[in-house]
Amino acid sequence: MSQAESAITDAVAGALATHETGSGANRRRRWRRRYGLAALGAIVVVVWALLALLAPWITPYPPNAVNVAGRLTAPSAAHWLGTDELGRDVLTRIVFGARTSLTVGFTVVLIGGAIGTLVGGVAAYARGWAEEALMRATDLMFCFPPIILAMAIAAALGIGTRNTVIAMLVVWWPKFARLARSLVLGQRSLEYVAAARTIGFRPTHILFREILPNAVGPLIVLVTLDLGNAILVFAGLSFLGLGVVPPTPEWGSMVSEGRELVSQWWVATFPGLAILTVVIGFNFVGDGLRDWLDPHARRR
Amino acid sequence: MQDAAEPLLQVSDLRTWFFTDAGVVRAVDGVSFTLARGETLGIVGESGSGKSVAAKSIMNLLEEPARIVAGSIRFAGREITTLPEEELRDIRGAEIAMVFQDPMTSLNPVLRISRQLIETMTAHKRFTPEEARTRAASLLGRMGVASPEQMLDSWPHQFSGGMRQRVMLAMGFSNTPSLILADEPTTALDVTIQAQILDLLRALNADLGTAVILISHDLGVIANVCSRVLVMYAGEVVEEGRPEDLLVDPRHPYTWALLHAAPRLDGEIGNDRRLATIEGQPPDAHAWPDGCRFRARCPFAIERCAQHPELLPVGDGRSARCWVTQDGSPLHPPQRAAVSGETIHAGAVTAPLLEVRGLVKHFPLPRENFLEKQRVLRALDGVDLEVFPGETVGLVGESGCGKSTLARVVMRLTEPTAGRIMFDGQDISHASQADIRPLRRRMQMVFQDPYASLNPRMTVGQILSGPLRLHGLADSAAAARERVAELLNLVGLPQASAARFPHEFSGGQRQRISIARALAVEPVFVVGDEPISALDVNIQAQIINLLIGLQERLRLTYLFIAHDLAVVRHISDRIVVLYLGRVVETAPAAELFVRPLHPYTASLISAVPHPEAARSPRRIMLTGEVPSALNPPSGCHFRTRCPVAAARCATEVPVLAEASAGHRVACHFPGTLQAG
Numbered sequence: 001m002s003q004a005e006s007a008i009t010d011a012v013a014g015a016l017a018t019h020e021t022g023s024g025a026n027r028r029r030r031w032r033r034r035y036g037l038a039a040l041g042a043i044v045v046v047v048w049a050l051l052a053l054l055a056p057w058i059t060p061y062p063p064n065a066v067n068v069a070g071r072l073t074a075p076s077a078a079h080w081l082g083t084d085e086l087g088r089d090v091l092t093r094i095v096f097g098a099r100t101s102l103t104v105g106f107t108v109v110l111i112g113g114a115i116g117t118l119v120g121g122v123a124a125y126a127r128g129w130a131e132e133a134l135m136r137a138t139d140l141m142f143c144f145p146p147i148i149l150a151m152a153i154a155a156a157l158g159i160g161t162r163n164t165v166i167a168m169l170v171v172w173w174p175k176f177a178r179l180a181r182s183l184v185l186g187q188r189s190l191e192y193v194a195a196a197r198t199i200g201f202r203p204t205h206i207l208f209r210e211i212l213p214n215a216v217g218p219l220i221v222l223v224t225l226d227l228g229n230a231i232l233v234f235a236g237l238s239f240l241g242l243g244v245v246p247p248t249p250e251w252g253s254m255v256s257e258g259r260e261l262v263s264q265w266w267v268a269t270f271p272g273l274a275i276l277t278v279v280i281g282f283n284f285v286g287d288g289l290r291d292w293l294d295p296h297a298r299r300r
Numbered sequence: 301m302q303d304a305a306e307p308l309l310q311v312s313d314l315r316t317w318f319f320t321d322a323g324v325v326r327a328v329d330g331v332s333f334t335l336a337r338g339e340t341l342g343i344v345g346e347s348g349s350g351k352s353v354a355a356k357s358i359m360n361l362l363e364e365p366a367r368i369v370a371g372s373i374r375f376a377g378r379e380i381t382t383l384p385e386e387e388l389r390d391i392r393g394a395e396i397a398m399v400f401q402d403p404m405t406s407l408n409p410v411l412r413i414s415r416q417l418i419e420t421m422t423a424h425k426r427f428t429p430e431e432a433r434t435r436a437a438s439l440l441g442r443m444g445v446a447s448p449e450q451m452l453d454s455w456p457h458q459f460s461g462g463m464r465q466r467v468m469l470a471m472g473f474s475n476t477p478s479l480i481l482a483d484e485p486t487t488a489l490d491v492t493i494q495a496q497i498l499d500l501l502r503a504l505n506a507d508l509g510t511a512v513i514l515i516s517h518d519l520g521v522i523a524n525v526c527s528r529v530l531v532m533y534a535g536e537v538v539e540e541g542r543p544e545d546l547l548v549d550p551r552h553p554y555t556w557a558l559l560h561a562a563p564r565l566d567g568e569i570g571n572d573r574r575l576a577t578i579e580g581q582p583p584d585a586h587a588w589p590d591g592c593r594f595r596a597r598c599p600f601a602i603e604r605c606a607q608h609p610e611l612l613p614v615g616d617g618r619s620a621r622c623w624v625t626q627d628g629s630p631l632h633p634p635q636r637a638a639v640s641g642e643t644i645h646a647g648a649v650t651a652p653l654l655e656v657r658g659l660v661k662h663f664p665l666p667r668e669n670f671l672e673k674q675r676v677l678r679a680l681d682g683v684d685l686e687v688f689p690g691e692t693v694g695l696v697g698e699s700g701c702g703k704s705t706l707a708r709v710v711m712r713l714t715e716p717t718a719g720r721i722m723f724d725g726q727d728i729s730h731a732s733q734a735d736i737r738p739l740r741r742r743m744q745m746v747f748q749d750p751y752a753s754l755n756p757r758m759t760v761g762q763i764l765s766g767p768l769r770l771h772g773l774a775d776s777a778a779a780a781r782e783r784v785a786e787l788l789n790l791v792g793l794p795q796a797s798a799a800r801f802p803h804e805f806s807g808g809q810r811q812r813i814s815i816a817r818a819l820a821v822e823p824v825f826v827v828g829d830e831p832i833s834a835l836d837v838n839i840q841a842q843i844i845n846l847l848i849g850l851q852e853r854l855r856l857t858y859l860f861i862a863h864d865l866a867v868v869r870h871i872s873d874r875i876v877v878l879y880l881g882r883v884v885e886t887a888p889a890a891e892l893f894v895r896p897l898h899p900y901t902a903s904l905i906s907a908v909p910h911p912e913a914a915r916s917p918r919r920i921m922l923t924g925e926v927p928s929a930l931n932p933p934s935g936c937h938f939r940t941r942c943p944v945a946a947a948r949c950a951t952e953v954p955v956l957a958e959a960s961a962g963h964r965v966a967c968h969f970p971g972t973l974q975a976g
Contacts, residue, residue, distance in 0.1 A: 027321065191753035195817065198711050199767045200740035213757040 038288020044281030116176020225286030228279035329535035342522030345532035541618030694872030808839035
């Protein structure tokens, strides 16, 4: 009897011991596997944001200082990433370009997200004809290839950062409207919404104060994942000559300027790498956020 | 192979723990029992007591982070805990089958019934596909599925919950297992369907000799099927014995508490309706307390309870884990609180607070194609109802009878299709939301699901102060805080709760918050839409007591919806029985259960599983299920299931007529069917 008991106690103590000693290292390993990439992405994004913020103080040259004598010099100690056709420092222009890219990216995604959330949220909460009208309008937007439509609008409005942002906003909100509608529909049937109605709260209060805070998680994930996308599309439009007005430093137009300079590879490569790192960075952060907010993925 | 005396299943000192990030959860912590061939064993306990984990351990269906850390499970001569996965697969489904609680998710929705049944049988290579198909049809027939041949080719979504549970049972019995584990198989079903399934389970055990382990939170259900019961608390078995012994003379205070916390159909209702409850919550499974795990909540605790008691025999074939009853003495029945003030409002002739006349609510369904005729779901089909100030009206009926729709229409969360709703003399049938807003202060609602009815992003303080600010009941933040503190006190929650979020509370505590929110605006009329259905027995009793206490203090009027007849009988002054959108009978609570006049009421009452299985009265077994409200039967809606229906019932809609004072019934042949 006592022998059996002590055997059990031993087994239990053993199981406990492995759990406890292993737990610290295990937990750290699991965290790294789950959020390692997201942390990396966050570091990349923060570094770019800091560079953009401090651009005038950390860059060695003014972004638009032309030096025709020193044009197309290869990367060197004076010009770490070389100079372009007009002798402007590529590194300086990339750092200043981050300001444009990040500002445009955030503006498009945040304003587009807000419009979409409003449209989708109101449609889902109101139901009936309002929902039909709003969602058919959204569907209509999905009928056009977004980049082509944005190009057409940007071309019609004229070249300039502001006009391009407006053109992008026109094509940007529908996906947020769809997502917001499905999220609000899901929350709408829960009893806390009925409870708010029995208390007598007005529809605007219920939608904005009660429902939307519960639907915000997936929207934030989409915003984050979409930031890289918006930056990429803006760079694409600039590459095609629709984005910024020269000589404003911008990654897409810089790649465009260097696209025929095959032997002067640095002119196009480094702005391209800048786009790549920012887009991947935002994607990693978005993926990590999604996993973190999704309880099913989280448990694994 | 093995000698006949060996039990089919022998579990000794089983310990199944969950190794979570937050620490070790000792879900099952030293469970031992044996099960003979063909025996029926019930396991009862509240949520978190470890009963489901124990069942999963027997099948070795555990997933990380759960692990069996100690103990042994011997099944038919083999040790389950150390058996390799391949051999376990041979046992699962073939020798031990399991039936789960949720019949809506345990069938694969993209496979036909036939395929799921046939695969279960062919997987163990005992049947060829042809044999399996024949057998599947005969099994479905045995489970009470009408025209099984055609049903085989249906999809799961075409089946109701009760039918799916029959399919699950057919699947479970398909390989003639020697043990079937049923984990809350009837919890998601209506009481009449539950009675059908329990009868089926009992008959299968008797005919096929399959041993049954039935897990349930309901002692009545277990006593109906099982010859032996284990009561689990905090990961341990605290009492074991025959149901008839346990139910009459419990020897563990926890069993005693379970027994007295549940209202009973045959229980006495005195002037005071409070139920006996035990205080507090079950202990934290991360760190079970030293000594007896029930000690902190036990009304009988003595000094010796600081030592951990063993499960020791306390009589013929029964044992209990309790020091108090070791000497063989029974536990005394609970003392009823003294009568407090007048309660019954002896039919005072006042105007009704709520009066509903000919209420109709139809939901048009979306057309599947343009030419299709508009289909209409008739949720409410002409309901008359009145609620007088200060009384409690209970609303019962199976799911799909329109109970919740009635609550929502009365609260004007949705607009009635036709009919009239008068609240305190004011017609609110088609009032706009703006017109009705001032009335929201006087009528409130408590919802069913404590996990969905509180906004997870708001603190309890915000949830409770929102209504106060909206209705101008608190003009400053300080006044609101004060009132929130009062409300928390009223429903028995600590003051510190205001700063916490709903997910930090248990189901019962959340329901208290829900009640506090409803009471924040000082209503006179409260609708409860199954407010206690999602709670454990003891928590249920606590909430019932709270509602009764609040009614006395604040002079509230309740419209109380529930499917548990014993609860409704306990709490209500008057009961309204609903069937397919119509009131079939209404009577004072006591009268209705003694003298039900409508055959539907009589069958509902007799379908409730009685704790005293052997002494249970002759049952009226309702066949079939509630017909669809899309296409209700002509004449009397109940005629398709009615044992006494005649030709007249198909052509003539019975009117709700007074049978005696306050007792009205809508039936052509009232009183022909008696529950007893």
